[in-house]
Amino acid sequence: MTTLIESNEHKSLREAVAAFANTHPHTTNAEDNTRLWQAAAKLGYIGVNLPEAYGGGGAGITELSLVLEELGAAGNPLLMMIVSPAICGTVIARFGTEEQKREWLPPLADGTRLMAFGITEPDAGSNSHRITTTARRDAAAGDWILTGRKVFVSGVDIADATLIVGRTEDARTGKLKPCLFIVPRDAPGFGRRAIDMELNAVERQFELTLDDVRLPADALVGDEDAGLLQLFAGLNPERVMTAAFGIGMGRYALSRALEYARERTVWKTPIGAHQAIAHPLAQAHIDLELARLMMQKAAHLYDAGDDVGAGEAANMAKYAAGEACVKAVDQAVHTLGGNGLTREFGLARLITASRVARIAPVSREMILNYVSHQTLGLPKSY
């Protein structure tokens, strides 16, 4: 029997991932995180959205987001799932050449290779139209030469390559015509510097320099002239997956707070009986459930091939999940009183981590701008 919201297959997948995730304690170092990633990949979870013909599960972003949500709800939100299978895997599967698919999709699916994604630039930030990373062709050799800078790119050190968003030299002025390049981690001229983030996460963020990085012609993914459409094919899954990241983390924080509120007694009844504690937790639960509904809508639209409809829903889902995550973590920390700030209970570290869902990959304000302009038809201020 299929319910309106989630099929029996989805429920089974959710249960299986939750059972798997609960047998893996919260990972605090890169080795454990890699082991978890590979174990999840072996079970088919990391590449569940990639085509079967290339070693994936043949399902969609619906299933992939469900996997990330359940891993997060157990305390292990694998940030690189937002990037490697969701953005890079999707873009290569949809627009890559046969050779690129054969080279990248099977290892991305089985967890033996990882790909990062770099679009953000120091002088462009939220305004991706201003990116200046430029690709010029070496006419004689047929190569591409990339020059530019990126910032806040996650996991470049553990990724075998980074999918870099640049623009071609002809398109340097005028409207953004992005093009996507696979840049191997050790390509000459490709420099990285870890940013000292106040984030207690296993995955690190990097500032990148591309100093005349020479790439073969086949490093370009997709059509040089159809870049924006191709880019959004990857960015909509990224938003859905960031929603899953936020919802999973919010659920994790909420469940820790509920355990505590049921037990901790300083008057006659456990603190969870006081409505000042119970109601905000109930609100946090409602907000997370609502965010999940929008995430499911966005994922279903995307998987059904409606890129435009998915765009609006994915933005709204990311917004709702980011806000729900921040609120759930804040209330969870508060529920634990002083213990909310101890390392032992592990909630304080989520205060900064939860903000990631509000800022990246597109900030709360930029989504409100999108909805103001695109959905509500209001004029732009910028």
Ligand SMILES: Cc1cc2nc3c(=O)[nH]c(=O)nc-3n(C[C@H](O)[C@H](O)[C@H](O)COP(=O)(O)OP(=O)(O)OC[C@H]3O[C@@H](n4cnc5c(N)ncnc54)[C@H](O)[C@@H]3O)c2cc1C
């Ligand atoms: C943990 C983490 C991981 C990340 N991983 C990656 C990654 O893997 N790859 C990658 O490419 N990027 C990554 N990013 C970058 C992320 O996508 C950017 O930080 C984000 O897009 C915001 O850009 P910015 O930091 O330059 O902020 P800015 O664009 O400088 O914005 C600063 C503030 O101004 C507001 N603002 C800007 N313009 C407007 C406007 N028109 N109206 C109203 N408010 C506005 C913003 O909402 C924000 O609050 C990551 C960031 C973090 C924190």
